[in-house]
Amino acid sequence: xxxxxxxxxxxxxxxxWLMTVTVFAIFFLGPGPKYVARVxxxxxxxxxxxxxxxxxxxxxxxxxAQYFHFLGVEPTELRHWRGGLIQGNLxxxxxxxxxxxxxxxxALPITLSLVxxxxxxxxxMGLSTGIVSAVRTRSIWDRTFTxxxxxxxxxxxxxxxxxxxxxxxxxxxxxxxxxFAAPGSYTSFTTNPLTWAHDLILPWFTxxxxxxxTYTRLIRxxxxxxxxxxxxxxxxxxxxxxxxxxxxxxxxxxxxxxxTQFGLDVGVLIGGAIITEQIFGLPGLGWTSxxxxxxxxxxxxxxxxxxxxxxxxxxxxxxxxxxxxLDPRVRLH
Amino acid sequence: MSINIPxxxxxxxxxxxxxxxxxxxxxxxxxxxxxxxxxxxxxxxRRDRAAMIALGGIIFIVAxxxxxxxxxxxxxxxxxxxxxxxxxxxxxxxxxxxxxxxxGTDDQGRDLLVRVAYxxxxxxxxxxxxxxxxxxxxxxxxxxxxxFGKIVDTILARFMDWxxxxxxxxxxxxxFSVVQTHPIGxxxxxxxxxxxxxxxxxxxxxGRLVRGQVLSIREKEYIEAARALGAGPWRIxxxxxxxxxxxxLIVYSTLLxxxxxxxxxxxxxxxxxxEPPTADWGQMIGSSSAIFLYGPWWYLVFPSAxxxxxxxxxxxxxxxxxxxxxxxxxxxx
Numbered sequence: 001x002x003x004x005x006x007x008x009x010x011x012x013x014x015x016x017w018l019m020t021v022t023v024f025a026i027f028f029l030g031p032g033p034k035y036v037a038r039v040x041x042x043x044x045x046x047x048x049x050x051x052x053x054x055x056x057x058x059x060x061x062x063x064x065a066q067y068f069h070f071l072g073v074e075p076t077e078l079r080h081w082r083g084g085l086i087q088g089n090l091x092x093x094x095x096x097x098x099x100x101x102x103x104x105x106x107a108l109p110i111t112l113s114l115v116x117x118x119x120x121x122x123x124x125m126g127l128s129t130g131i132v133s134a135v136r137t138r139s140i141w142d143r144t145f146t147x148x149x150x151x152x153x154x155x156x157x158x159x160x161x162x163x164x165x166x167x168x169x170x171x172x173x174x175x176x177x178x179x180f181a182a183p184g185s186y187t188s189f190t191t192n193p194l195t196w197a198h199d200l201i202l203p204w205f206t207x208x209x210x211x212x213x214t215y216t217r218l219i220r221x222x223x224x225x226x227x228x229x230x231x232x233x234x235x236x237x238x239x240x241x242x243x244x245x246x247x248x249x250x251x252x253x254x255x256x257x258x259x260t261q262f263g264l265d266v267g268v269l270i271g272g273a274i275i276t277e278q279i280f281g282l283p284g285l286g287w288t289s290x291x292x293x294x295x296x297x298x299x300x301x302x303x304x305x306x307x308x309x310x311x312x313x314x315x316x317x318x319x320x321x322x323x324x325x326l327d328p329r330v331r332l333h
Numbered sequence: 334m335s336i337n338i339p340x341x342x343x344x345x346x347x348x349x350x351x352x353x354x355x356x357x358x359x360x361x362x363x364x365x366x367x368x369x370x371x372x373x374x375x376x377x378x379r380r381d382r383a384a385m386i387a388l389g390g391i392i393f394i395v396a397x398x399x400x401x402x403x404x405x406x407x408x409x410x411x412x413x414x415x416x417x418x419x420x421x422x423x424x425x426x427x428x429x430x431x432x433x434x435x436x437g438t439d440d441q442g443r444d445l446l447v448r449v450a451y452x453x454x455x456x457x458x459x460x461x462x463x464x465x466x467x468x469x470x471x472x473x474x475x476x477x478x479x480x481f482g483k484i485v486d487t488i489l490a491r492f493m494d495w496x497x498x499x500x501x502x503x504x505x506x507x508x509f510s511v512v513q514t515h516p517i518g519x520x521x522x523x524x525x526x527x528x529x530x531x532x533x534x535x536x537x538x539x540g541r542l543v544r545g546q547v548l549s550i551r552e553k554e555y556i557e558a559a560r561a562l563g564a565g566p567w568r569i570x571x572x573x574x575x576x577x578x579x580x581x582l583i584v585y586s587t588l589l590x591x592x593x594x595x596x597x598x599x600x601x602x603x604x605x606x607x608e609p610p611t612a613d614w615g616q617m618i619g620s621s622s623a624i625f626l627y628g629p630w631w632y633l634v635f636p637s638a639x640x641x642x643x644x645x646x647x648x649x650x651x652x653x654x655x656x657x658x659x660x661x662x663x664x665x666x
Contacts, residue, residue: 015495022499023507030511150652154644156595156615158602159637162622166633170626271500275599279622290603293506301507305500312498 008320012313019309020085023302024070028063032296036094039295057094070302090306091299093292100303103288108307110186111284114207114276115269117200121208123262126215133216134223135246145216153213161206161279168202184281203280207273211265218261222254229253252326259322267315271308370580370658377657384653390646394639398453405451408435410444412451413610417442427629437631440620445631449639451612455601456643459527460594466532467593468586471539472578476570478540479547490544493537502603505530509605523608531596539585543578550574584655591647598640614640 027033037054038045045053054060058069072086090100129145136142152160168180180202187195226232227250235245274286281287285304292300324330368376378384397404405411420442422428427438427445436445478489512526550556551574559573598615600606602622607613614636621632 014491015498018495019499022504026504026507026511030507031513032510150648151645154591154648155641156598156602156644158599158615158622159618159640162618162625162633163637166625166630170630268500274502275602278603289500289503290506293503293510296510301503305503308500308503309498316498 005317008317012310012317015313016306016309019305020070020302021067023298023305024063024067027296027298027301028066030296032298033059035296036298040094090303093300094297095295100299103300104285104303104307107283107285107288109188110282111270111273111277111286113189113196113200114203114273114282114284115266117197117204118207118211118269118273119262119266121204122212122215125208126212127219127258129212130216130219131223131246131251133220134227137224142220146220149213149216151213152209153217155210157206157210157275158279160210161203161276164202164206165279183279186282203273203276203282206276206279207269214261214265215258218257219254222257223250226250226253256323256326259326260319263315263319263322264312267312270311270315271304374580374657377660378653381653381656384650384657387646387649387653390642391650394453394643394646395457397450398457401447401450401454405444405447408433408444408447410434410447412447412612413443415442416444420444426624426627427632429629430631436635437629439617439632440624440629445617445635448612448617449614449635452614452617452636452639453643455524455607455611455613456594456597456640459524459531459597460590460647463528463531463535463593463597464586464589466528467535467589468539468582470532471536472543472575472582474536475540475543476547476574479544480551480566480570480574486544489540493540493544496534496537497541499534501534502599505534505600506603506605509600522605523611527597527600527606530600531593535589535593535596539582539589542581542585546578546581547574550577580658584651584658587647587651587654591644591651594640594644594647 033054034050037050037057037059040057041050041053051060058066070085070091072089090104092099093103129149133142133145165183169182172179173182181199183202185199187199189196232245232249235249236242240249271285271289273284274290276282277284277287278290285307289301289304289308292304401412410416416434416438419433420428420438427440427442428434430437434444434446436449439445439448474489478486478493508530509522509526513522547570551569556569556573559569564573597606598613598618601613601615602619604616604619606615609616617636618633618640621629621636625633
């Protein structure tokens with residue numbers, strides 16, 4: 001177990017390192033340095049001013065020199081990278097001089113609220129419909145659930161989110177039934193848990209419905225496979241109740257693909273539900289990253305990419321550990 | 334029966350054995366004839382009512398794309414023609430569906446019906462071309478990784494892991510800004526970069542699938558026999574191994590098309606896809622999102638419906654293709 005954790009941590013660090021190199025390379029290949037200097041200098045600025053600002057931010061240096069500053073292996077007096085990554089310093093953003101860590105920490109609760117609520121919803125919806133569909137194959141429930149799942153599975157997130165706003169916010173509010181919050185409203189959990197949930201209902205369902213569809217299909221397919229196994233027949237012939245066969249014998253074995261999918265989904269979403277946050281005007285990590293990329297704000301993009309990749313890597317690690325817990329045949333090595 | 338599909342039998346997939354009892358009875362009554370798995374799969378597909386309805390839907394969308402100029406001729410409104418007096422009201426707001434503009438108009442007074450018809454062209458083109466790029470790229474790299482093994486496999490497999498952990502949208506947005514400043518030959522904003530981005534971030538999942546299959550196939554006796562006869566690695570990979578992978582690849586490609594179409598729409602929705610004034614569903618939905626709350630619901634609803642209809646048809650058809658090739662779900666796709 002210890003060796004497994006060490007090996008995976010090292011692999012994770014390698015992937016993270018590759019990410020930072022890529023982000024850097026893309027920034028310096030692209031319009032980044034010029035764009036940032038020009039915007040900071042202002043519209044009227046002369047070429048000299050722009051060049052001066054670029055010099056002050058070290059943006060005129062080659063990208064590898066910048067990269068060493070960023071890592072902190074080469075000390076710099078430059079505020080944006082002072083300290084460097086190896087000392088746990090993510091730097092300061094180009095435009096407002098805010099510590100990147102602070103920006104991320106203020107955006108993270110919004111994204112976590114979004115993912116947490118949505119994940120609970122999609123697990124409940126996906127698992128219950130999947131189990132019913134598998135146990136009552138070809139019944140009217142099975143058909144209804146699989147058709148609905150296919151419908152939402154085919155739906156682009158931004159289409160579902162915008163249609164939700166059109167129907168549940170705009171239409172209902174215009175007809176005197178203002179039961180859903182306007183896009184752009186967010187209240188933190190600590191301020192008022194009820195308002196928090198009320199504000200997030202539509203974004204939650206947007207993510208949950210699109211994701212739940214995958215789970216319905218996944219759990220239905222894998223439970224149907226397991227029902228064909230010999231040990232299910234054995235369990236039934238022992239006179240075990242059908243409920244116990246379904247939940248103790250079948251579901252446990254069928255959960256492994258669900259765990260993988262869940263890990264991947266949550267891991268990706270921690271990095272920001274970009275589309276959902278953008279549509280509902282929620283300033284979480286996804287929204288922050290979208291605007292950081294648009295503004296070519298390298299330190300901020302870097303910070304979000306590191307957090308997002310760490311989310312994916314951590315989720316993958318947890319998936320593997322959950323595998324070993326669910327399936328006694330799996331050994332971690 | 335005359336079908337224009339290749340008739341090389343996939344070795345070892347066992348689809349020929351998995352026949353419905355009705356079909357076996359039918360064969361016994363009539364004269365017994367050998368049927369390749371392709372013929373059997375085609376028969377199963379034709380009997381799948383949902384898949385055939387979906388195929389009808391796909392044909393309808395393809396016809397809409399091909400005959401978009403006819404739609405323009407019938408309505409008498411050009412694709413890019415702006416109707417500032419009849420298509421916009423006094424305040425400059427789009428007009429709703431009426432006798433002249435069946436789907437209403439967009440924010441520039443263009444006929445939405447004609448635009449939706451033209452939008453089908455971009456969606457289908459990118460859907461098919463980017464899927465082809467993804468599948469071909471993933472197949473070649475997956476074959477190489479699985480066949481050569483050792484250090485090649487380690488590097489390629491790690492690279493695939495990294496790609497699958499990349500926050501796709503963020504990197505797509507960054508790459509877009511790179512080619513905006515430095516077009517690399519034909520790689521410039523618009524369709525080319527959309528296809529490249531979708532292919533680049535998509536091939537890893539195909540690569541993984543192919544690699545897994547190759548790892549088991551290359552240990553078979555007939556591969557050893559081919560090697561003993563002096564066949565080179567390229568011959569073995571493409572002539573001896575690849576035909577075995579055609580069935581899962583066809584299934585995977587069909588299911589990948591709707592994913593790609595949604596990917597293209599998402600990029601265009603975020604403003605980094607197809608450049609205006611080209612008609613594109615994602616881009617239409619993106620521009621509608623700024624104004625639909627103030628009344629023009631049709632601007633959001635019709636492109637959304639077209640997108641949903643298309644992805645739904647492809648997903649339904651893809652499910653049918655999978656069931657036809659793989660009735661027992663052995664491929665786990």
